[in-house]
Amino acid sequence: RMKELYDVSDIYLATDSDAIYDEISEYESEFNFHFVRNMARGDIRNRMSIDDALEQGKIDGCKEAQNVLIDLYLLGDADFFIGKFSSNMDRIAYNLQFARKLVFPPFVSLDNAWCFDFGVESRSNLYVEKGMPGEKVYC
Secondary structure (H helix, E strand, O other): OHHHHHOOOEEEOOOOOOOHHHHHHHHOOOOEEEOOOOOOOOHHHHOOOHHHHHHOOOOOHHHHHHHHHHHHHHHHOOOOEEEOOOOHHHHHHHHHHHHHHOOOOOEEEOOOOOOOOOOOEEEEOOOOOOOOOOOEEEO
């Protein structure tokens, strides 16, 4: 929908899902996808908590921080936002977009409305299976 409304053609992709890189091939005729190929994503991070992975030395904390800053810089330089407002990183990226232009960029949240009430069971999850009641989510 962003393509029709705002003539979007370039997408910076920042995801922890390894599978998404295979899925984007069907859209490569419509969009130019940009992403950092050598940035470690997913893998161990999808199998254990970041805290445990750091403590056990399975990932490098300095490299993780560097990768987060790269993603935030590139996402913050975008003109539109599609992501999850339940994510701290996504909310920071959207704030950076606002700070750059001093207007709220167009956005699509893939899960919930803007989340500013950390630790509060606040509202129904918007991303649920059809016919399933939305559970309450914590921000």
